[in-house]
Amino acid sequence: MFRLPRVLASVAAALAVAAGVGVWGPAPEAQAVPDTIPLTITNNSGRAEPVYIYNLGTQLSSGRQGWADAAGTFHAWPAGGSPPVPAPDASIAGPADGQTMTIRLPKFSGRVYFSVGEKLVFSLAEGGLVQPAVQNPTDPNRDIRFNWSEYTLNDAGLWINSTQVDMFSAPYSVGVRDAAGQTRTTGTLKPGGYHAVFEGLRASGWGGLIHEGPDGRPVRALSPGHGVSTGGVPADAMGDYIDRVWRHYASATLTVTPFAHEPGTRYTGRVSGGVMHFTDAAGNVVTSFQKPDSDSVFGCHKHLDAPNDQVRGPISRTLCAAFNRTTLLTNSEQPDQDGSGFYRDAVTNHYARVVHEQMADGKAYAFAFDDVGAHESLVHDGNPAGASMTFEPYD
Structure with a gap:
């Protein structure tokens, strides 16, 4: 392969x-x-x-x-x-x-x-x-x-x-x-x-993401998805934000509309018993997410796995983007299209922020x-x- x-x-x-x-x-x-x-x-x-x-x-x-x-x-x-x-x-x-x-x-x-x-x-x-x-x-x-x-x-x-x-x-x-x-x-x-x-x-x-060559000049900056495993960023770099999101949606509803061309396809999420459950328009639970860790957020995997299907994958993609952009506490309708509001939380994906900037x-x-x-x-x-x-x- x-x-x-x-x-x-x-x-x-x-x-x-x-x-x-x-x-x-x-x-x-x-x-x-x-x-x-x-x-x-x-x-x-x-x-x-x-x-x-x-x-x-x-x-x-x-x-x-x-x-x-x-x-x-x-x-x-x-x-x-x-x-x-x-x-x-x-x-x-x-x-x-x-x-x-x-x-x-x-x-x-x-x-x-x-x-x-x-x-x-x-x-x-x-x-x-x-x-x-x-x-x-x-x-x-x-x-x-x-x-x-x-x-x-x-x-x-x-x-x-x-x-x-x-x-x-x-x-x-x-x-x-x-x-x-x-x-x-x-x-x-x-x-x-x-x-x-x-x-x-x-x-x-x-700065721990930066690898310098023998000449002392930067060769690259690793993404935080790799930085967690190498120690370039703390393993709990996103932990505070993740905790706040999970607490917030224990009493609020998150709405995900994963397909721009299908505005009628909407799922609503709530945290119950430490798990975020998403339901469809009929009230059926279609998928559930354990509370992610920072590595799950940065890598869009593990607790935010996104299979190539029409339900969990699209919801997970939307969640992953919102976590990295830290828009889940400012907008309960995801995906958030307004890039001016991305990366505004003090706890955010600073790598993505500075690259986009x-x-x-x-x-x-x-x-x-x-x-x-x-x-x-x-x-x-x-x-x-x-x-x-x-x-x-x-x-």
């Missing part, structure tokens, strides 16, 4: 669902999407080091895992081993600073990685590709500055994002060009935004379900003529 870190798996699943992959299948009205489209990569980083590009994922026509070369040709991974064995070198030499190059994106659900200065280390286990896990202090990629974009290209079009769900590191933006030649982009930082993210984390007391369009993928209410850094077109990825200045 193509192994994703747990929180990025949530984003990949969300992209796949949005793209019509999986239970719904591809949209039949958009069969004109070609087998590959161009991805134009521009290096505006201001860095002199070489850059390496990797296009890894699932070939949608076959379900096989592998990589694509610069021409978009698919190559399946060979068998792995136990212990894992080195993966074939799938790197593509990227553009130098100030230069642009173009590769082809095939119909994948996958990632475009890029690394600065050094190639990434990938290996193959018996279960499939083992990707970098920078929260692991022994990971060979830990001191390499790298990042990735997730995308799905299928017969319904292209979805491509700029993600910070696992970490904030070398900054980049993504774009999609439609058939009329118009380009929509997202993921661009404000001027000075790269350093402002690290400064904001330190100011909030979350430093984005030119305010959009980011700072936790797995940041797409609730369309606050995520994602662009889509049903008939894409091309895509773009731009490496931005950070030193």
Whole structure:
């Protein structure tokens, strides 16, 4: 299998669902999407080091895992081993600073990685590709500055994002060009935004998320979903807010309308016996949630698990977003669409707060379900003529 870190798996699943992959299948009205489209990569980083590009994922026509070369040709991974064995070198030499190059994106659900200065280390286990896990202090990629974009290209079009769900590191933006030649982009930082993210984390007391390289400069900031396990943030970082929410909804009602296109589908939640029970319009209990801990909130898992169904998953996604944005005590009608009220509680997801604050369009993928209410850094077109990825200045 193509192994994703747990929180990025949530984003990949969300992209796949949005793209019509999986239970719904591809949209039949958009069969004109070609087998590959161009991805134009521009290096505006201001860095002199070489850059390496990797296009890894699932070939949608076959379900096989592998990589694509610069021409978009698919190559399946060979068998792995136990212990894992080195993966074939799938790197593509990227553009130098100030230069642009173009590769082809095939119909994948996958990632475009890029690394600065050094190639990434990938290996193959018996279960499939083992990707970098920078929260692991022994990971060979830990001191390499790298990042990735997730995308799905299928017969319904292209979805491509700029993600910070696992970490904030070398900054980049993504774009999609439609058939009329118009380009929509997202993921661009404000001027000075790269350093402002690290400064904001330190100011909030979350500087423990920052990993510095041998030169003493920040390589990345881990998301708090990883920070709980590494000690970068306290294990009870959200505990006070969670306690207040649970007390509040013991005597108040929370209403969740999980589908924007189905305003009549509404569920109401109340805490009873320490458990939040949600009922439908007929008064039937449809799902229940144990009181989450901070890790459940940051990772949108465990007590806030979100299966790919039509009831618990959508409710859980909404709850997860509201907990991270700390809007549950200011708005009992969720999801809250007004971003001006996000992250206002003293106890909040400061990582998501500072990342969103430093984005030119305010959009980011700072936790797995940041797409609730369309606050995520994602662009889509049903008939894409091309895509773009731009490496931005950070030193």
